[in-house]
Structures are given as C-alpha cells and as structure tokens.
Amino acid sequence: MTQDLAPSVRDEPAEQPCPDQRAGGWWRDAVIYQVYVRSFADSDGDGIGDLRGIRERLPYLAELGVDAVWLTPFYASPQADGGYDVADYRAVDPLFGTLSDADDLVREAHRLGLKVIVDIVPNHTSDQHPWFRAALAGGPERELYHFHPGRGERGELPPNDWESVFGGPAWTRTPDGAWYLHLFAPEQPDLNWDHPAVREEFESILRFWLDLGVDGFRVDVAHGMVKAEGLPDIGAREQAKMIGTQVLPFFDQDGVHEIHRSWRRLLDSYGAADGRPRVGVAEAWAPSAARLALYVRPDELHQAFNFHFLTCSWDAAAMRGVIDGSLAATASVGAPATWVLSNHDVVRHPTRYGGGERGLRRARAAALLVLALPGSTYVYQGEELGLPEVEDLPDEVRQDPAFFRGAGQDGTRDGCRVPIPWSGEEAPYGFGPGGSWLPQPDHWRELSVAAQSGDPRSTLELYRSALALRRELPGLGDGPMAWLAAPDGVLAISRPGFVCTLNTLGREVELPVPGRPVLATDDPVVDSGAVVESSTVRIAADSCVWWAV
Structure with a gap:
C-alpha cells in the first residue's frame, strides 16, 4: 500500500514485491x-x-x-x-x-x-595458450577456435564484417592465409564452444x-x-x-x-x-x-x-x-x-x-x-x-x-x-x-x-x-520494497521498518518526517540521532537519508 511522504505528488503504483521463489542463499x-x-x-x-x-x-x-x-x-x-x-x-x-x-x-x-x-x-x-599455439602451427586444435577462409579473390578480406570490442576488425590473418576470430584483442582468440x-x-x-x-x-x-x-x-x-x-x-x-x-x-x-x-x-x-x-x-x-x-x-x-x-x-x-x-x-x-x-x-x-x-x-x-x-x-x-x-x-x-x-x-x-x-x-x-x-x-x-546497519536492520537485504509518494526529483522507498529518501535535485527539498534518521550523507538530519520533533524536514541537495520507522 502506498503511503504519502509529501504533498502535491504524482500517483504511485501499489507495492512491488520481490518474491523469493527459490530457496534462500547467501548471494x-x-x-x-x-x-x-x-x-x-x-x-x-x-x-x-x-x-x-x-x-x-x-x-x-x-x-x-x-x-x-x-x-x-x-x-x-x-x-x-x-x-x-x-x-x-x-x-x-x-x-x-x-x-x-x-x-x-x-x-x-x-x-x-x-x-x-x-x-x-x-x-x-590467450594467443599463448597451448591450444592456440598448436592451432597456429596448423594442428587439429584449429577446430577449438574460429578459423575461417577469407573473402575476396585471394581470401584477402575478413570472413565477415564483425568488429572487435576494442576497435578494428574482429579478425586477424595468419601467415598461411587463414583468419581467426577475436572479439577483443588479437591476443584473445575466441573459442569454438x-x-x-x-x-x-x-x-x-x-x-x-x-x-x-x-x-x-x-x-x-x-x-x-x-x-x-x-x-x-x-x-x-x-x-x-x-x-x-x-x-x-x-x-x-x-x-x-x-x-x-x-x-x-x-x-x-x-x-x-x-x-x-x-x-x-x-x-x-x-x-x-x-x-x-x-x-x-x-x-x-x-x-x-x-x-x-x-x-x-x-x-x-x-x-x-x-x-x-x-x-x-x-x-x-x-x-x-x-x-x-x-x-x-x-x-x-x-x-x-x-x-x-x-x-x-x-x-x-x-x-x-x-x-x-x-x-x-x-x-x-x-x-x-x-x-x-x-x-x-x-x-x-x-x-x-x-x-x-x-x-x-x-x-x-x-x-x-x-x-x-x-x-x-x-x-x-x-x-x-x-x-x-x-x-x-x-x-x-x-x-x-x-x-x-x-x-x-x-x-x-x-x-x-x-x-x-544493513546487517542490523531486518528490513534490508533481500525482500519486499514499496515506493512512497515523493516530489519530482526525489525517490522514497519503503522496506519493513525502514525508509530511504534520495534527493537528486541541486537544491534542498522539504518532506514530512518518515521516521527516525539513522544515517545520512549530509546535514542536518542525523547529527543528534534523536527523533525529529517537527513534522517536516529539509533534505540537502544530492543527498540520501536512511530512516528507521
């Protein structure tokens, strides 16, 4: 269920769960x-x-x-x-x-x-791998890589137009006229899976x-x-x-x-x-x-x-x-x-x-x-x-x-x-x-x-x-999350017993207080660590605050 965090905001969707359909694991x-x-x-x-x-x-x-x-x-x-x-x-x-x-x-x-x-x-x-060195020598290890004849009258053109991620053709010609594929550097020949x-x-x-x-x-x-x-x-x-x-x-x-x-x-x-x-x-x-x-x-x-x-x-x-x-x-x-x-x-x-x-x-x-x-x-x-x-x-x-x-x-x-x-x-x-x-x-x-x-x-x-805090607060880590209503330029997420507010704007924004501040990247909300008495709080530009609810 969506909660209001600030007035005059856009409509929000309902809570988006992140279901655990498999057995839990440390990862x-x-x-x-x-x-x-x-x-x-x-x-x-x-x-x-x-x-x-x-x-x-x-x-x-x-x-x-x-x-x-x-x-x-x-x-x-x-x-x-x-x-x-x-x-x-x-x-x-x-x-x-x-x-x-x-x-x-x-x-x-x-x-x-x-x-x-x-x-x-x-x-x-590597082109220094024993397999590839044997392949360059013309051995049957060529089948473990992508060796192909070139195009053109004398095979002088690469087999296709693929480019290396690092730039230039993804093919290099060997002394015997064959071409081998390397999607990265020439020293990194692609394996034939x-x-x-x-x-x-x-x-x-x-x-x-x-x-x-x-x-x-x-x-x-x-x-x-x-x-x-x-x-x-x-x-x-x-x-x-x-x-x-x-x-x-x-x-x-x-x-x-x-x-x-x-x-x-x-x-x-x-x-x-x-x-x-x-x-x-x-x-x-x-x-x-x-x-x-x-x-x-x-x-x-x-x-x-x-x-x-x-x-x-x-x-x-x-x-x-x-x-x-x-x-x-x-x-x-x-x-x-x-x-x-x-x-x-x-x-x-x-x-x-x-x-x-x-x-x-x-x-x-x-x-x-x-x-x-x-x-x-x-x-x-x-x-x-x-x-x-x-x-x-x-x-x-x-x-x-x-x-x-x-x-x-x-x-x-x-x-x-x-x-x-x-x-x-x-x-x-x-x-x-x-x-x-x-x-x-x-x-x-x-x-x-x-x-x-x-x-x-x-x-x-x-x-x-x-x-x-991520280890101490039970609502963090794997589990459900909901969006809270927030002004444009602000993200507010709710986890069980926890709220995170992120202000991406280049200026302060004023928000209703969602809870007790426990960590922030900037003043003024966490210096005392005490419950904020006022009904609103100003969040610094380009900052994030964690709140315990």
Missing part, C-alpha cells in the same frame, strides 16, 4: 567487494598487486562489512588485457604469486567469514578451483561464447556501441544458456555434497532487463550484473525506471537483483556523476540508495574511499589495449584501475614497498584508508556504517 543479499588484483595491495615491491597482498588486507574487508570478495583473473597470462588473456587456467601468474598463495588466500578469507569468487574467462584464451573438447576442458577447470575451495565464479563475457550459425554480417559500423542495446550475432545468442545450465548443475553438485552453496555470476550485456533475466533462471546462474543501473544517469525518474524494470525482471524468475555503481571497465561513478565535490556527494548518496534496495550489491575497490577517475594519466603509462586501437572502447579503463591508497603522505600510499604500476594522484593522500578511518564525515566511515 541473494550479499555485499560483494571486487578486488582488481594488480591494483589492491603489493606484497613484494614490484609495483603490482598480488595474492599475498590481498590476503594481508583481508581483515580490512572483514571490518568494512562485506560478505564476499571477487578477484579478477590472476591466472598465467602474457597480460595483453590485464589477465583476461589466459594462457593456463590452472596456474597462478608469477606476477601475482603461486598456487599456494591462492590456497592461503581462500583459507584466510573463510577464516574471516568471507566468501571468495574468482573470474573465469570462457569466451577466449560447439566443440565438445572446449566444454569438457572448462568443466575440468571449474572443478579444479572448486576443489581448491572457491565459493563461485564470475563468468566473463557470459553472453559471448556462442556465435550465430553462418557468422552473418551485421551491416553496420561502430558495433561496440550496439552491445547491450540489441542482440548481435556474436553476443547474447540463445545457445549460451545451455552452457550456463550445465555449469549450474556442476555448482549445485558441490553444494549438495558439502552443504556450502557455490554460485555463478554472469557478466552479461543484454538489450533488456527481460533478456538479462534469462541468465538467472532457476536452472542457470545465480546472479547477473545490472549494467542498466550502472549506466543510468543522475536522474530520479530514470533511476526509478531501471529499478522497477530490474526488480520485475529478476522477480519473474525468482532471482535476486544486483546493483553495481562501478567496476574495472567503467569510469568511476564520482566522476560520472559530475566530478569534484558534486560528483562525490552524488556518489555517496547513490551508495546509500543501492545498499537499501532489495538484492545484492557489488562494491568496486576504492569506491568506499570516494576515489574519482584518474583522468590525466600520461599516454606513455597507459596499458588498456583499447587505448591503442581505434573505433572501439574509449581506451580510458586505466583511469579506474589506478592502485588504491592505504596510508602515508607520498605515493604509493602504502600500496606496497615499491612504486605502483600506474601513478597515483598527489591528492589521494587525503583519501587513503588511514586518512579517512575514524573521521565520521568520511566516505569510508559512511560505508562502514551503512554496511553495519
């Missing part, structure tokens, strides 16, 4: 912290983060209040694309440590009550890491393993801009779902054996919330990243539309929604939201909003510090492969991957005993963990308080 309302391995903590002084560094910092994550850690790829790799070009899926790259370090990390995380999710990269391998050997190999790889103790997998490019029969032309340019807006012959093909169903059976078999559920998380770009929900049907993966919310503008009506669509789509298949503000592939949200003080205010408010919504939330390392995008990296230090190729992504992903600051007055701010693989800005000394710890006005303490 349904988990807060999962993404660690970009090379930029989190360096233990050996080479300027690159590693597994031992992560293990040493796990107590920080436990204190922060997250439930699980997601690690980006640390497998043996030439590092042509930050480790997403894997040469050996069962080995740890020496840059990041050893297999023993991985085992120690998982064990220590579990001791601290943290789950561990690792990346799996099934769409493509129609071949049973590919499916068997990845089931074996999943078992290897499950046996080591991991709690699940984030599936990279979960929408990309299956290509349309005949590899038809698209007939358009700038195809990277079409991803997530329409079904393409190389992405979001229906055939990917059988792969995910087989993986779900494998994950469930481990959970049934020891009572410790394992999860699969899809990184899937789909043109609609309804198509994204297909990846989290009851017999497929457990979660899918909500990129529609990540790309949403700072606008109350737009946010509400994405929230409604996401909750409706996931509820239709009994899955939890996920909420993501930043990750290692996008501009950090304080910068996306306008930059400077205004961008940070909005980022803090957005954090309280997503942590109040039903479902699971992902926190990208450093967002709890309010880190902005580093926009002035010199060209000579950049390593994003998209930076070196035209007409694809903008090539600015390095700016969100700069190593995070821990302590100290000078770079590398406690990141490690040496330097850092990307330079850190001078003003980050003010944003370090040490500088913000204990400061009640800091973004770090805001996150710590929010995550603690």
